[in-house]
Amino acid sequence: MKAPKFAYTRVLDVGEAIAALAAGAGAAKAMSGSQSLGPMLNLRLARPAQVVDVAQIPSLRTVSRKGDWIEIGAAVTHAEIEDGMHPPLAAHPMREVAGGIAYRAIRTRGTVGGSLAHADPAADWVVVLAALGARVVVRSPRGERTIDADAFMLGAYTTVLESDELIVSVAVPSETSFMHWGYHKVCRKPGEFAEASAAVYFDASRERARIVLGAADGPPLLLNPLAAEIARDGAGAAGRESLRAAVRTALPERDAIDRKLFTACLERALEQSGVLAGAKHAE
Known part of the structure; x- marks a missing residue:
């Protein structure tokens, strides 16, 4: 058509x-x-x-470090992040995430702000930015406001954006030596939309612990109690049954197969982060 x-x-x-x-x-x-x-x-x-x-607005295509935060212009493309074109993000976990979004042709044009505004539940940035505790900066004739990334999406393809508001930037925490980070998604084949995903972010230096499920047909789901337990008790709180229970509580309407996919994503994201180093899981 x-x-x-x-x-x-x-x-x-x-x-x-x-x-x-x-x-x-x-x-x-x-x-x-x-x-x-x-x-x-x-x-x-x-x-x-x-x-x-808005793709060619210069101020939307920059990335800069501001204290403990990295400010990413809304029109910065996935491929630019993947290729390390912006020094503040060269060693950031977002670079690896960007390289797994859809296909290269899409990454060369798709943007961080556009992905957020579209608000597809299966999109990578929606869940990743929620896990990072990112901040979305929007501007309108009434001025500027900052929205927490985990509160930005209201439902599938629905956000808190007003019709006259424009996303101008996204601020993410800069990387630290204390950062533990992981992201895993399940797709039928590389490049397709995720059927389940999970992102985890722990940074003891900032006292932050976040675990988020994505691709759940709605806004990202924060597993705050589980994140707090793992931050407090370490790998002992991340046993497989604990992960299953957390997913079951977050997704009570899903069948056993779906919950298994989300649990696998969660476990692999935690393993990738290093949080589960040395942990023993009971089947």
Whole structure:
């Protein structure tokens, strides 16, 4: 199919983009890499009267370190992160995650902000940024506000963004020698959407412990009690039965096979992080 008719506007400034979105009165849509919105337009699942192209706004394409945080412009592509083009992210776990998103052709155009705004439950950045405790910075005619990544997504393809708001950046914690990190997803074949995923993030220096399940047909699911137990008691709190119980509590409506997939993702993410070093699991 072909997209319905719409007005196309390319802007080179965040102020212009916000003005265009506001003028659209709910009928305008921001577009960056078009890897999510493009197919939605062609399938006529999205029918904006105007598309505002923000991909070339210089301030949305930068990455900088600010204290303990790394600020990533919303139009930075997955491939740029994968290739280490931005020094602040060269040794960051996000680089490995970026390399596993979809296919290379998609990664060269798809952007961090676009992926978040699209809010596909199976998307990588949705669960990873929630696990990292990232902050999403958005701007509108009313000013700027910061939203915790784990509160950004309300449901499948639904976020807290207002129609005149634009994601301008995402802030993630910088890497430290105390960071323990892991991410694992299950796909039918490489490049496809995840059927289950899990991300874990522990950093004793910042007293942070987060475990998140993704690809659960809705917003990321935070397993706060499990994360707190592992942070307090170590590998002893991460026995397989404990993981199964946490997944069962988070996904009570799922069948045994689905819960097994999520449990496997969780266990492998923990193993990847090194948190389970030396742990013995009871079958």
